[in-house]
Amino acid sequence: MADPTHAYVKLKGKIQTHPGETVRIRHVAELVTNSPSETAIQDTVLHTLRPEDGNRYVVDIIQVIEALQQTHPELLVHNIGAEHMIIEVLAPRKKISMLLVLFVWIVLFIGSGLAIMNFHTDVSMPEVHERIYELVTGEKNPHPLIIQIPYSFGVGAGMILFFNHLFRKRFNEEPSPLELEMFLYQQNVDDYVLANEADGAKKK
Template sequence: MAGPTHAYVKLKGKIQLPPGETVRIRHVAEMVTNSPSEAAIRDTVLHTLCKEDGKRYVVDIIQVIDALQRTQPELLVHNIGPENMIIEVLVPQRNINIVLVVFVWIVLFIGSGLAIMNFHTDVSMLEVHQRIYELVTGQKNMHPFIIQIPYSFGVGAGMILFFNHLFRKRFNDEPSPLELEMFLYQQNVDEYVLMNEAPGAKKK
């Protein structure tokens, strides 16, 4: 007599699918099973992405178990991973608006320049440079360009090294502080979506 068939399911963290795609078990989960119908189990339909789903659709493990047991009533499903995951719906990319890009670039350039100048004013950087020049040369100079110009280049070089990028070129494999902040932001967004848009959360 054959023993019961088991399926060990582990939901993936996050995937991307195009709108209108039919979501199947193989899309959202890794699975190990001793069932002879493994191919059919992996192709079990969970959902079809539609416009009402928005940009993200949350899959809950209960939804997976329910779909599997409706199509394979004899299958014993075991969850060995997270209880839910996110499907990010890929939306068509808009054409880049050059005027908007240039406007944002100018605003950021002026804003960052003002921020640096205000910081230097707050810490009296001009007086510091004047004092350093006087200590080194023994003469007073109200505009020590020989210090200020290399310092300005040094600020730019320091920013490039800090963010680990020069345009698209990376200096090493370590993530930059900006990339880490973007990663933490995306992680917080995903956690919020899982907590507030999961099927169980919507019913509350």
């Protein structure tokens, strides 16, 4: 009696593709099998993305098993990973409006400037500079520019180092705080989508 043919499937975490793409098993999962038809198995069609699928399509391991067993009924499929994964459908990029970029830049510039000024007012930064100048020189000066000007440059340099970017230049390989926040936000969105999909599947 011939040995049974096994296929071990591990869903990937998340992939990105374009609208209308034909999704195959090799796109969404890592697969190991003792079948001589491994290439054909990996090329098994799972789903063709449609407009009604939206910008996120959730793949369930049951869907993968059904697709494999329909085309290769001799396979014994084993799941060794997560039960769901997400296909993110990339929308066509729109042309960037320079007027909109300029408007956003002005709003952010004014907003960040007001935030810094309000912070300095709350902590009485001008009085602190005056006191530091008096302690160092022994003289009172209502406008200690020798302290205020380097401090202003230091605030800007500190922000650049904190966010680890100067335009498109990165200073080291560590992710910036903004990148970490975006990663956590995206991870929370994916978890929410997977949780809702699982709840919806249970109710059906």
